[in-house]
Amino acid sequence: MRALTYHGKMKVQVDSHPDPQIVNPRDAIIEVTSTAICGSDLHLFDGVIPGVLKGDILGHEFMGRVVEVGPKSTLEVGQRVVVPFTISCGACFHCRNQEFSHCDNSNPVEKQDMSETLYGHSMAGLFGYSHLTGGYPGGQAEFVRVPFSDVGPIVIPDHIPDEQALFLSDILPTGWMAADQATVEPGDTIVVWGAGPVGLFAAQSAKVMGAEQVIVIDHYPRRLALARKMGAKVIDRSQTNVLEALMEMTGGQGPDAVIDAVGMESHGFGNFNLPDTIKQKVGIGADRIGALREAITAVRKGGRVSVPGAYGGMSDKFPTGALMEKGLTLRTGQTHVQRYYRELLERIERGEIDTTFLISHVMALEDAPRGYDQFRNNQNEWTKVVLKPKWEKGRQEEGRARTELDMEAGVAAGPRPAALSTEEALHA
């Protein structure tokens, strides 16, 4: 089979691999029909997550058809399923507590030592991520071996197209859990750092949960335009003093809850992010926590901090003072996909949430290396990339994020002018 393969920092290519087989009784083999590139894949691409090896197949957002089942799988050949990126046994203490991404039994024993040393406890298995999380071959491939297929995959009714269901694998529940962990109460202002797919879904979720005001912060105009279109207010951090603006937009009180949907590769050099960046560049494994620092400083006293953004190592200048003195609550984690995906599928079926507005490009799996390059280096235009294993090389289509935004007046494709006109400034 063909699969997107890691070859080192910033080097991925589509290679041939042997087709996967059933190995354990609860396994199933899925023939992938759609898969996506995630912001988490960029952390791997950039080499800032430890334990990714040459030859690893990447990808953890995928769906497809069941082509083979082990004797203990409850799936049937031919069913159409979305597969959660978290591999969970469904039977351990954590799975029973609905903390599926903490599963004790899905990370192969030999792979657990590394994360046990680094984090004090071993992590659950994840598809196509790092050997810290099992080194499982991922979903940017024609076929995937899916362990514990009786508890992971969710069957999708045939009338729901791939694009609408695909993100149940990760970013949709991730955005939802981010808002859930932020706890939305009546009258609340919820602020989201990062207008990437996770941030956009977090913002949409906070709105659905009844937030009074949702504010999204980024510096890419097209990504911010998507947030605005979905009903959020936006702050362009390249033009606006974020902390001051947030105080002014919340009556001097500060936001009730903040969501870091940026993670370990925070952009910019303010906020101590410059020393973090240098440390990361010279390979001493520090996380860049600029966005998280800003979020913790911004949130009101007694507020909630929700962190879906991914971190892997250690960080400096974590604002312990603000955390303690303001009495903040911090909640984080890899997403417990299986806790949320049924409810979210129902909401998709009822048309309550929009899951395709952020797709900018659909392309052949064979062209995935270009997808990685563009999704990383051209974030303004490339907001979410869906890959099709069955498409011939070179075939590419635009998603709603491009077609609809370009049709709308007032949204320039390029960066906004740096200075506001007097009239704009008066109305801002």
Next chain:
Amino acid sequence: MDRDDSWLDEPRPSWPPHGALEGHHFGAPAPRPGPLTERRVVAAAATLGLGALVGLAAYAYLGPSASQSKRRADAPRLTDDAPGRTARQARFGDYAVTGRSVTIDRPREEIYAFWRDFANLPRFMENIVEAGEPEPGLSTWTIRAPLGQTVKVRSRIVNDRAGEQIAWRSTPDSQIETEGKVMFRDAPGGRGTIVETVIAYKPPMGALGQAVAKLFSAEPSVQARRDLKRLKMLLEAGEIATNVNRRDKANKAQQGGPSVQADLSRSATPTAIPTATA
């Protein structure tokens, strides 16, 4: 076998027995941070990065002064509640001791019964090639040793309480001198069973020593931890997790498991995957 009766029947915490463990007792000198060995430096550098290295170097340089250490050594220490094997200095007379606990969400009786059928041990213990009970109360294990060799351990079951404990001690004709026990007790809050193993062994010399090193002392706690985690997987999830996606790459936990193979041969679907069309 005429050795003075040991720790095997003592209540928890069973270590240190008979004050064997100096350094973990009232009034004994507190352990000092060990020297900056190469291994430590590498491990620290790998996990923490260069910044940590600088910090460690500074600590080694500036670390506690002689008078500070003396003051600390003179301060009275109480015997804490941690299992003896977690002491910084874990040697008990001639014996090395290792142990590990795991919580498994299954009833005590079931886990006991699984373990008591020694033929099951190779299913989750990486280095045990074969285990059995040729006559009641006598168990034999064949252990993988370096250079393709195997070592045989014969041991007598010295304590066997259904649903609670199995303890064994090697017989005089065994190639390795070892004793150990596995205990089962209810986990609080209906969380299943806490399985705790304690293994003591006398590190012998020569070729056998190597074999033992591989089995226990190379990284004894790592081995125990891995074995118990495999047991947990097998009993909770019904299978042992692997990231390989081809059967010929699977290890014995998947390939050798007779029930797994039987299950697979009963598989409803053909094992061949349709070849992909690009």
